[in-house]
Amino acid sequence: MNRHLYTLLLHLLLPIIVLRLFWRAWRAPAYGRRIGERFAFGLPPMRQGGIWVHAVSLGESIAAAPLIRELLARYPHLPITVTSMTPTGSERIQALFGERIQHCYLPYDLPWACTRFFRHVQPRLAVIMETELWPNHIHQCAKHGVPAALANARLSERSARGYARFHKLTAPMLADLSLIAAQTHVEAERFRQLGARDSCVQVTGSIKFDLSVDAELPRRATALRQEWSATERPVWIAASTHAGEDEVVLAAHRRLLADYPQALLILVPRHPERFVAVFDLCQREGFSTVRRSRGDAVTAQTTVLLGDTLGELLFLYALADLAFVGGSLVENGGHNLLEPAALGKPLLSGPHLFNFLEIAAQLSAANDLLEVSDAEMLYQHLANLFGEPDRAQQMAAGGLAVLQANQGSLERLLVGLERLLARE
Incomplete structure (x- = not known):
């Protein structure tokens, strides 16, 4: 197919493209603007x-x-x-x-x-x-x-x-x-x-290796955890999750709560149009959930914080002790592993990382990336890392070394x- 045939097909598909745009606008009103x-x-x-x-x-x-x-x-x-x-x-x-x-x-x-x-x-x-x-x-x-x-x-x-x-x-x-x-x-x-x-x-x-983290970010995160009285709580984040991953993450978190009753999960769906659905899922599954967008206080009873805001992902990573990066349990290809690595977080992900193969390989070689395929594996690695803080620190140091070397x-x-x- 050459460019002229491609252009003809694009015009023939234009009604479908417009219908899809309006369908997306129905699901996420922001698509209906401009x-x-x-x-x-x-x-x-x-x-x-x-x-x-x-x-x-x-x-x-x-x-x-x-x-x-x-x-x-x-x-x-x-x-x-x-x-x-x-x-x-x-x-x-x-x-x-x-x-x-x-x-x-x-x-x-x-x-x-x-x-x-x-x-x-x-x-x-x-x-x-x-x-x-x-x-x-x-x-x-x-x-x-x-x-x-x-x-x-x-x-x-x-x-x-x-x-x-x-x-x-x-x-x-x-x-x-x-x-x-x-x-x-x-x-x-x-x-x-x-x-x-x-x-x-x-x-x-x-250029993702050239990420620089504002020194104020970890300080703000520490202050907020103190405000929550959560400095000693095990806190982990599941970021940029896609449909089909939230259930796995919540199942792992349920297992983790049996070992660490004070554990807190920060769950951040990748797409804003999924915020409400994921919040409803958390509630149906019986988790005491608060939404970041509403500014609700995280209390000792809160088990899930839904990260339903935009532009805050780095800060939410800074709040956590361990980081799972989504888009990787489903065949999406993964998301940026270097943001949590730059913040000194031990990393976990699913096996589908074809968009970040070289980065994932380097992080794995530095012992700062654990791959999981299901809820049981995710729970086991989380429990082990929370139980072995020295190992978690070694993983984080390996990730920072990869970042600096590249x-x-x-x-x-x-x-x-x-x-x-x-x-x-």
């Missing part, structure tokens, strides 16, 4: 001639934050435009940067919408986070001679097989990229085999982007 932007109508006023950064959703927005900060510092004369495609990503970007950046949703990959968006922004450089590749948007960049970079690029074996099935579409798209800053040598080779120009592929590592990716990426801007 719909025009998704078709490049009603875009906010923007200064032109700057750097456009695309971070599709919440995870990519968090990963992109250090890059955006550096771009703002290094190029104060250039407007920075940040696009996303989900309300959570949009809210996170606006909360972090406010009026320091320009922001809108990225329009769907329809040629007429791409053209309107490109004329509105007229960037000097496009930076796309991770693997969010859209053929018509990238074609617009190539058509106007604007260098496009894929930053923090990752490509799992499964995704590479999917790209290969549509070689006539994906190979020209990858060849149009001016820089692919791959996280690993294996992923760099996958991009080359799929059609990326060899001279444009570099291994820079993952830092520097952001600077390597910025050097590559500076080269593209100078060439432009």
Whole structure:
């Protein structure tokens, strides 16, 4: 399939795309706002001639934050435009940067919408986070001679097989990229085999290793645990959970309470539209649950704190002693393991980590990652770690060592982007 056939199919599917958008708006009202932007109508006023950064959703927005900060510092004369495609990503970007950046949703990959968006922004450089590749948007960049970079690029074996099935579409798209800053040598080779120009592929590592934690964060967490009278309570977090994982987590927590009656679980669903359903699940299962969004006090009787707020995940990690990272008991590919590692938390996850294979391998080699496949295994590891604090500290130290050994990716990426801007 080439780009023209892809575009025809996209137009034929447009009614389904619109229906799906309204269905998502029904489930999560935030999707019903600013719909025009998704078709490049009603875009906010923007200064032109700057750097456009695309971070599709919440995870990519968090990963992109250090890059955006550096771009703002290094190029104060250039407007920075940040696009996303989900309300959570949009809210996170606006909360972090406010009026320091320009922001809108990225329009769907329809040629007429791409053209309107490109004329509105007229960037000097496009930076796309991770693997969010859209053929018509990238074609617009190539058509106007604007260098496009894929930053923090990752490509799992499964995704590479999917790209290969549509070689006539994906190979020209990858060849149009001016820089692919791959996280690993294996992923760099996958991009080359799929059609990326060899001279444009570099291994820079993952900028997620360059995470810096505000020193005030652990102090705030300690103060809040003191306020809860929970400094001696065993506290663990299950973060970024998906449908099908919450039941496993709660079953493990029920077992843990038999050994540690004062144990507290901080449960953080990945998607806001699931907050109410997960709260109802906790109550049906008989757990004394409070919602973080309501500011309810955590008492000695509270067994579950539902983390139903946005932009607080790092703080919630800081509150816990141990961290389970979700999206890994189901075949989602996992989520960022480095955030809790940077806060010195021993890590647990499910076996499905294909989006973070290299990071997971390094953390496992440093003895800071335990994989579990069910509630019983999760309970056993939690109970063992709470019973062996020295081992938990050793695990945490191993994770911090991995983080420190891999830092520097952001600077390597910025050097590559500076080269593209100078060439432009």
